[in-house]
Amino acid sequence: MSKLQQTLEAIKTVDKSLEPEIQAHLDDLTKPKGSLGRLEELAMQYCLATKNVKPELPKKKIFCFAGDHGVADEGVSAFPQEVTPQMVFNMLAGGAAINVLARNAGAELAVVDMGVASELEGEGLISRKVKAGTENMAKGPAMTVEEAIKAVEVGIELAEGAVADGFTLLGTGDMGIANTTPSTALYSVYLGITVKDITGRGTGIDDDQLKVKIDVIERALDVNRHLLTDPINILAAVGGLEIAGICGFILGAAANNIPVMVDGFISTAGAVTAMQMKTEVRDYLFFSHMSQEKGHRVIMEHIEARPVLDLDLRLGEGTGGALAMTIVDASVKIYSEMATFSSAGVSEKDD
Amino acid sequence: MSKLQQTLEAIKTVDKSLEPEIQAHLDDLTKPKGSLGRLEELAMQYCLATKNVKPELPKKKIFCFAGDHGVADEGVSAFPQEVTPQMVFNMLAGGAAINVLARNAGAELAVVDMGVASELEGEGLISRKVKAGTENMAKGPAMTVEEAIKAVEVGIELAEGAVADGFTLLGTGDMGIANTTPSTALYSVYLGITVKDITGRGTGIDDDQLKVKIDVIERALDVNRHLLTDPINILAAVGGLEIAGICGFILGAAANNIPVMVDGFISTAGAVTAMQMKTEVRDYLFFSHMSQEKGHRVIMEHIEARPVLDLDLRLGEGTGGALAMTIVDASVKIYSEMATFSSAGVSEKDD
Numbered sequence: 101m102s103k104l105q106q107t108l109e110a111i112k113t114v115d116k117s118l119e120p121e122i123q124a125h126l127d128d129l130t131k132p133k134g135s136l137g138r139l140e141e142l143a144m145q146y147c148l149a150t151k152n153v154k155p156e157l158p159k160k161k162i163f164c165f166a167g168d169h170g171v172a173d174e175g176v177s178a179f180p181q182e183v184t185p186q187m188v189f190n191m192l193a194g195g196a197a198i199n200v201l202a203r204n205a206g207a208e209l210a211v212v213d214m215g216v217a218s219e220l221e222g223e224g225l226i227s228r229k230v231k232a233g234t235e236n237m238a239k240g241p242a243m244t245v246e247e248a249i250k251a252v253e254v255g256i257e258l259a260e261g262a263v264a265d266g267f268t269l270l271g272t273g274d275m276g277i278a279n280t281t282p283s284t285a286l287y288s289v290y291l292g293i294t295v296k297d298i299t300g301r302g303t304g305i306d307d308d309q310l311k312v313k314i315d316v317i318e319r320a321l322d323v324n325r326h327l328l329t330d331p332i333n334i335l336a337a338v339g340g341l342e343i344a345g346i347c348g349f350i351l352g353a354a355a356n357n358i359p360v361m362v363d364g365f366i367s368t369a370g371a372v373t374a375m376q377m378k379t380e381v382r383d384y385l386f387f388s389h390m391s392q393e394k395g396h397r398v399i400m401e402h403i404e405a406r407p408v409l410d411l412d413l414r415l416g417e418g419t420g421g422a423l424a425m426t427i428v429d430a431s432v433k434i435y436s437e438m439a440t441f442s443s444a445g446v447s448e449k450d451d
Numbered sequence: 452m453s454k455l456q457q458t459l460e461a462i463k464t465v466d467k468s469l470e471p472e473i474q475a476h477l478d479d480l481t482k483p484k485g486s487l488g489r490l491e492e493l494a495m496q497y498c499l500a501t502k503n504v505k506p507e508l509p510k511k512k513i514f515c516f517a518g519d520h521g522v523a524d525e526g527v528s529a530f531p532q533e534v535t536p537q538m539v540f541n542m543l544a545g546g547a548a549i550n551v552l553a554r555n556a557g558a559e560l561a562v563v564d565m566g567v568a569s570e571l572e573g574e575g576l577i578s579r580k581v582k583a584g585t586e587n588m589a590k591g592p593a594m595t596v597e598e599a600i601k602a603v604e605v606g607i608e609l610a611e612g613a614v615a616d617g618f619t620l621l622g623t624g625d626m627g628i629a630n631t632t633p634s635t636a637l638y639s640v641y642l643g644i645t646v647k648d649i650t651g652r653g654t655g656i657d658d659d660q661l662k663v664k665i666d667v668i669e670r671a672l673d674v675n676r677h678l679l680t681d682p683i684n685i686l687a688a689v690g691g692l693e694i695a696g697i698c699g700f701i702l703g704a705a706a707n708n709i710p711v712m713v714d715g716f717i718s719t720a721g722a723v724t725a726m727q728m729k730t731e732v733r734d735y736l737f738f739s740h741m742s743q744e745k746g747h748r749v750i751m752e753h754i755e756a757r758p759v760l761d762l763d764l765r766l767g768e769g770t771g772g773a774l775a776m777t778i779v780d781a782s783v784k785i786y787s788e789m790a791t792f793s794s795a796g797v798s799e800k801d802d
Contacts, residue, residue, distance in 0.1 A: 130546060134655075137764045179483070190797055204784050413487055419487070434551050
């Protein structure tokens with residue numbers, strides 16, 4: 101059995117038998133029942149995912165997966181492809197938004213080259229290049245199924261390593277010029293949504309480029325139609341290397357009962373791919389924020405997810421995830437540090 | 452001229468001439484322009500409010516104002532009035548939700564007795580009791596105009612003290628059984644909204660109690676009708692001591708160019724009162740979260756405010772504000788710590 105198959109088999113729905121004990125503790129904290137709303141939900145989900153009714157503060161690490169996209173040749177992005185390696189170096193140097201927000205969250209950050217088109221070396225870079233950028237999916241499959249599986253398995257291995265290092269809350273991030281294009285294609289196929297309803301402006305394209313982008317995605321789906329048969333084949337045909345890495349990373353974490361904070365539009369495409377492979381993975385996912393990228397709201401509604409934050413972010417990298425990790429931290433502190441009604445001598449509700 | 456009048460005169464709209472310099476810096480950070488959405492807005496507002504184009508990390512302090520309400524006699528709350536002092540002691544002991552979330556935000560916390568009905572003493576308590584709880588507003592004015600002014604001026608003085616201590620981001624909070632009742636009455640009068648459209652369940656009353664609550668508020672507005680003439684008279688007639696304190700606290704901060712993070716339903720009533728007294732105060736206000744208390748969404752839409760967070764909180768104490776302070780911190784770090792395009796050697800957008 102392949103690593104991917106083993107991992108999929110290992111993913112189980114969370115153990116709901118712990119729920120009453122966790123809920124009883126939440127209800128004994130000195131506040132009206134349920135009055136901390138989503139903080140209580142987040143604490144519950146974190147406890148269930150990690151199978152721990154007395155959790156410590158999450159030990160957090162964000163993995164930012166980088167990859168290039170052959171489809172960038174079609175003029176679907178506002179930025180040139182050279183920005184992918186430039187931003188990887190910016191991350192390694194500590195100057196990108198994700199560096200600031202990971203530090204702010206007390207999370208470690210790893211940057212992974214899954215498939216940047218140029219040769220990359222740099223201190224701290226995790227080199228797992230499966231392929232030097234995908235092929236142009238408007239003309240054929242972005243990658244072979246073998247390459248897609250390899251990229252997914254890289255993600256699984258990275259998650260396993262992070263679990264072995266003791267991290268208890270993992271985060272996803274992405275860097276890859278043009279990567280809203282394959283993400284949109286994946287959503288369209290997996291969820292059956294019309295391309296133009298979810299195609300957005302990415303890093304900031306104008307109306308004409310938006311029309312081009314929609315046309316390119318439709319062509320990609322057309323030319324690859326015969327390959328769009330199951331989750332991994334679809335990922336290979338119209339996905340991306342960093343998206344495959346994110347998908348695998350999520351699967352690897354869930355298989356080890358470690359929850360994952362999913363960043364925005366690109367990371368959610370990895371998450372939806374993972375959910376297509378194994379529905380149960382959903383129990384381990386926090387959806388961090390509602391991206392300003394046009395289709396994200398449609399997709400969140402489609403998968404019935406309510407993100408933690410809604411701050412009009414559209415940067416990726418893991419930035420929304422890093423911010424939302426701080427809210428999960430707060431929820432665990434509420435769970436662990438508040439006084440209970442009995443200990444504090446506070447009267448309960450009149451009945 | 453009274454302290455209140457002096458403070459109102461000192462509040463000026465922010466200096467927009469700094470905006471181009473701040474915006475130019477935000478646009479030079481290594482990200483697509485505007486892609487950090489509300490983080491960029493928050494950084495801009497913080498810079499403008501503090502008149503500082505190179506801000507340091509905010510030094511933060513939350514003041515939780517406690518007071519009791521004579522109208523609790525009418526059965527408008529799910530909890531007995533004895534909970535107000537009990538929760539004050541819980542806060543002084545460090546066990547309440549606001550203690551956890553203030554620590555989490557790196558914010559100091561002060562608890563102020565503005566008008567708890569019982570005698571209170573405790574280490575760390577700031578005693579500024581104006582009156583041992585308001586009168587029952589369903590039968591007459593909650594307090595005299597002199598008492599209301601005194602409570603507002605206590606808030607101003609506390610803000611002035613915090614400014615003198617070097618705090619650069621202040622937060623509001625409240626504790627007071629039954630205080631959604633006067634808050635709702637204030638909203639109704641100030642904003643011209645029908646009582647039943649904004650009366651909610653507070654800490655968790657049932658349908659019958661909700662009907663009672665609506666009736667009590669309508670009676671309070673009726674019996675005090677002749678007093679509802681200007682902001683301070685309205686505050687005296689159907690407000691509360693902690694709400695008056697919050698109002699003054701906001702005014703005192705704004706008069707000193709220090710922004711205030713406004714917590715939920717009760718704090719917003721203090722903020723709306725302050726805005727009724729001086730529109731310009733708005734420039735200094737961050738609205739932290741959309742409370743789950745029914746009327747809050749209506750009120751946010753009415754005053755055209757978009758809160759930072761929407762986490763179904765309905766606890767008060769300053770909890771939503773403490774959480775949202777962490778997002779403002781993140782925004783200031785983004786502003787201060789990210790690399791610029793020129794320094795990082797990253798290509799800008801194709802034009």
